[in-house]
Amino acid sequence: MNNLLVADSVSKSFGEFRALNSVSISVPKGSIFGLLGPNGAGKTTLIRIINQITMPDSGKVTLDGEPLRPEHIQNIGYLPEERGLYKSMKVGEQALYLAQLKGLDKKVARERLKYWFDKLEIGDWWNKKIQELSKGQAQKIQFVVTVLHQPKLLIFDEPFSGFDPINANLIKDEILQLRDEGATVIFSTHRMESVEELCDHIALIHKSNKVLDGKLTDIKRQYKTNTFEVGLQTNAVDEVTKAIKGKFEVFPATFKNLNDDVKLNVKLNANDSSNDLLSFLTSKAEVHHFVEVVPSANDIFIQTVKNN
Amino acid sequence: MNHLPLIIKREYLTKVKNKSFIIMTFVSPLIMVALIAVVAYLSQVNNDKQRTISVLDETGLLTDVFKNTDNTTYNILKGSNLEDAKLTVREKEEYGLLHIASTNDIANVLPAVKFYSEESPSISIISSLERKIEKKLSDTKLQMVGGVDLEKIEASRANISIDQETFSGEKTSKVDSYMKLAFGGFAGYLLFMFIIIYGNMIMRSIIEEKTSRIIEVIISSVKPIQLMMGKIIGTSLAGITQFVIWMIVGGALVTILSMVFGISMTEMQTPQQDLINEAMKNPEVANEMQLAFQSFLNLPMTNLIVAFLFFFIGGYLLYSSLYAAVGAAVDNETDTQQFMMPIIMPLILAVYVGIFTVIEDPHGTVSTVFSFIPFTSPVVMLMRIPFGVPLWQQAVSFLILVGTFMFTVWFAAKIYRVGILMYGKKPSYKELYKWIKY
Numbered sequence: 001m002n003n004l005l006v007a008d009s010v011s012k013s014f015g016e017f018r019a020l021n022s023v024s025i026s027v028p029k030g031s032i033f034g035l036l037g038p039n040g041a042g043k044t045t046l047i048r049i050i051n052q053i054t055m056p057d058s059g060k061v062t063l064d065g066e067p068l069r070p071e072h073i074q075n076i077g078y079l080p081e082e083r084g085l086y087k088s089m090k091v092g093e094q095a096l097y098l099a100q101l102k103g104l105d106k107k108v109a110r111e112r113l114k115y116w117f118d119k120l121e122i123g124d125w126w127n128k129k130i131q132e133l134s135k136g137q138a139q140k141i142q143f144v145v146t147v148l149h150q151p152k153l154l155i156f157d158e159p160f161s162g163f164d165p166i167n168a169n170l171i172k173d174e175i176l177q178l179r180d181e182g183a184t185v186i187f188s189t190h191r192m193e194s195v196e197e198l199c200d201h202i203a204l205i206h207k208s209n210k211v212l213d214g215k216l217t218d219i220k221r222q223y224k225t226n227t228f229e230v231g232l233q234t235n236a237v238d239e240v241t242k243a244i245k246g247k248f249e250v251f252p253a254t255f256k257n258l259n260d261d262v263k264l265n266v267k268l269n270a271n272d273s274s275n276d277l278l279s280f281l282t283s284k285a286e287v288h289h290f291v292e293v294v295p296s297a298n299d300i301f302i303q304t305v306k307n308n
Numbered sequence: 309m310n311h312l313p314l315i316i317k318r319e320y321l322t323k324v325k326n327k328s329f330i331i332m333t334f335v336s337p338l339i340m341v342a343l344i345a346v347v348a349y350l351s352q353v354n355n356d357k358q359r360t361i362s363v364l365d366e367t368g369l370l371t372d373v374f375k376n377t378d379n380t381t382y383n384i385l386k387g388s389n390l391e392d393a394k395l396t397v398r399e400k401e402e403y404g405l406l407h408i409a410s411t412n413d414i415a416n417v418l419p420a421v422k423f424y425s426e427e428s429p430s431i432s433i434i435s436s437l438e439r440k441i442e443k444k445l446s447d448t449k450l451q452m453v454g455g456v457d458l459e460k461i462e463a464s465r466a467n468i469s470i471d472q473e474t475f476s477g478e479k480t481s482k483v484d485s486y487m488k489l490a491f492g493g494f495a496g497y498l499l500f501m502f503i504i505i506y507g508n509m510i511m512r513s514i515i516e517e518k519t520s521r522i523i524e525v526i527i528s529s530v531k532p533i534q535l536m537m538g539k540i541i542g543t544s545l546a547g548i549t550q551f552v553i554w555m556i557v558g559g560a561l562v563t564i565l566s567m568v569f570g571i572s573m574t575e576m577q578t579p580q581q582d583l584i585n586e587a588m589k590n591p592e593v594a595n596e597m598q599l600a601f602q603s604f605l606n607l608p609m610t611n612l613i614v615a616f617l618f619f620f621i622g623g624y625l626l627y628s629s630l631y632a633a634v635g636a637a638v639d640n641e642t643d644t645q646q647f648m649m650p651i652i653m654p655l656i657l658a659v660y661v662g663i664f665t666v667i668e669d670p671h672g673t674v675s676t677v678f679s680f681i682p683f684t685s686p687v688v689m690l691m692r693i694p695f696g697v698p699l700w701q702q703a704v705s706f707l708i709l710v711g712t713f714m715f716t717v718w719f720a721a722k723i724y725r726v727g728i729l730m731y732g733k734k735p736s737y738k739e740l741y742k743w744i745k746y
């Protein structure tokens with residue numbers, strides 16, 4: 001059993017509106033799974049179904065091979081996008097309350113809270129009220145509360161919103177550490193650079209349908225255009241450029257290089273290997289820069305959404 | 309996993325520890341008692357005013373009727389004419405002048421009595437004077453008929469109070485009825501107030517959860533219906549706490565106040581102190597007071613208390629689940645107006661039906677029907693019960709109430725479940741209907 005969470009043809013309608021249309025995803029154990037999609041695609045609905053906040057009309061969801069049951073709530077930590085805390089309640093009391101709702105014993109919760117508060121250096125907030133904290137500070141509490149019961153599955157919806165870069169980094173490291181300690185993470189965001197940084201797997205939902213999923217590297221391979229950034233040093237710029245253009249399809253390049261005698265994006269001809277291109281180039285000029293153009297998550301996102 | 313006790317505890321503690329709640333709890337009785345004290349003080353000041361009333365009795369028949377009291381001095385004028393008397397009274401700034409015109413025929417004395425004063429005199433003074441004159445005149449007239457022994461007449465006077473008894477042997481009386489009415493009215497009104505105050509509190513606390521965006525965090529740990537019930541029960545407990553404290557603090561304050569200032573509670577309704585004092589001297593009235601106390605003891609206490617608990621809880625839960633649904637449906641308090649109307653209307657209707665028809669006929673068609681309709685039954689039934697409602701009626705009404713309560717909780721939970729996750733637009737009734745079907 002390599003998948004911690006499997007959603008099988010999950011559908012959900014709200015009245016006339018179909019929020020999810022037979023969506024299936026498999027989240028491998030110990031991975032960080034990016035759940036992507038434009039606004040209103042149905043991500044939140046899917047996440048809410050996983051959290052048993054709403055029930056699917058059809059399809060089933062299994063956690064660790066078992067169909068979802070109310071007890072599974074203890075195994076899931078959920079940081080919703082629309083999140084907040086009781087404003088007039090004290091930090092410590094509130095964290096204890098929320099931990100107890102997740103089934104933690106009060107004593108255990110207190111110990112773990114102390115650990116986390118020390119770790120994030122927020123120990124002296126225990127008796128403060130949430131309304132006395134800044135938004136970023138409140139988010140830290142929220143993060144601690146989400147992970148406190150050591151769930152197998154963590155679901156973060158836009159976890160970095162409201163954080164400054166330093167704290168965002170801190171939280172990112174914590175997420176990675178939790179993953180290394182065995183947790184599985186579902187990560188929903190619109191920030192493609194953090195998808196790039198964190199996610200092993202992604203699924204893209206668009207207009208209630210899943211349009212793409214798999215390992216990020218596989219998807220990138222699938223979306224690659226066999227194009228290479230090429231930077232050459234030569235005295236005969238025009239001549240070399242002409243020669244390349246004569247043999248390959250060429251696009252303007254934007255990469256940064258010390259040397260800009262010749263700067264091109266070159267697409268491989270069908271059946272050619274990168275070595276064929278490289279040997280052709282070395283025969284013409286001195287190669288300073290030779291890198292495959294890898295599609296970014298951002299490119300893939302935009303391309304997929306536009307094509308659908 | 310049952311988190312209900314945990315949620316109830318939090319809701320209760322948050323409410324009770326809230327600053328404005330604490331202030332409300334302890335300051336309200338202070339304000340109330342202070343208000344009562346001020347009113348009592350003022351009326352006492354008013355009452356303490358010394359007044360002198362001059363009496364010009366040209367017939368000479370009535371002079372011995374007017375005896376000075378603590379507050380009123382009667383100044384019997386003799387041998388002056390009306391115009392002079394008026395002038396003197398005015399100059400001396402006395403309260404007024406009672407003029408009894410001279411007449412040969414005692415039968416004409418009555419219309420010839422007149423009271424002159426600077427301002428319109430108080431009703432209690434006038435009626436007190438009237439009673440004095442009436443008594444004296446009728447006695448005089450009786451004597452004039454001749455051969456009448458006043459003492460015998462006094463002795464033969466019969467005081468009738470029709471004793472009432474139901475066929476099943478339950479004794480009632482008019483005083484009983486008043487007592488029952490007071491009791492039922494109090495219970496019904498208490499429920500009404502409780503629903504409005506604490507229903508609103510539940511609604512606000514749900515709206516707060518929505519606006520602080522904590523709802524989704526909570527809802528991923530507990531079932532919405534658990535959260536809703538936890539809120540309702542927790543808030544109610546806080547409400548009961550507040551009520552009990554009000555009773556205790558209020559009671560204590562009144563006791564202290566009356567000890568310090570010597571204001572006894574009975575004196576608080578004193579604008580007509582004289583009347584009451586007089587009435588108290590009358591053995592019949594004293595008897596009635598005793599009757600009232602007796603009828604208080606005669607009330608079906610066990611039935612009342614049990615029914616009060618059942619209907620109070622049932623009615624309160626019924627309405628508060630609706631309040632919860634409204635809170636879940638909207639984003640802020642200003643949007644609640646539209647949905648409050650249908651909740652408040654039956655409540656107000658219940659109170660009016662209770663006040664107007666139950667007094668008239670506690671077992672009439674209107675009262676009976678309304679004491680079965682679940683939205684009005686708690687209030688109306690509570691008002692009816694002191695008059696003796698057959699147990700089967702109470703049971704049926706209560707079962708209907710419980711059934712409806714289950715339905716409204718189901719209904720409210722549906723709206724709640726969807727509503728708490730909806731932000732932004734205020735929903736229409738049509739949308740609410742759609743939510744139920746989700």
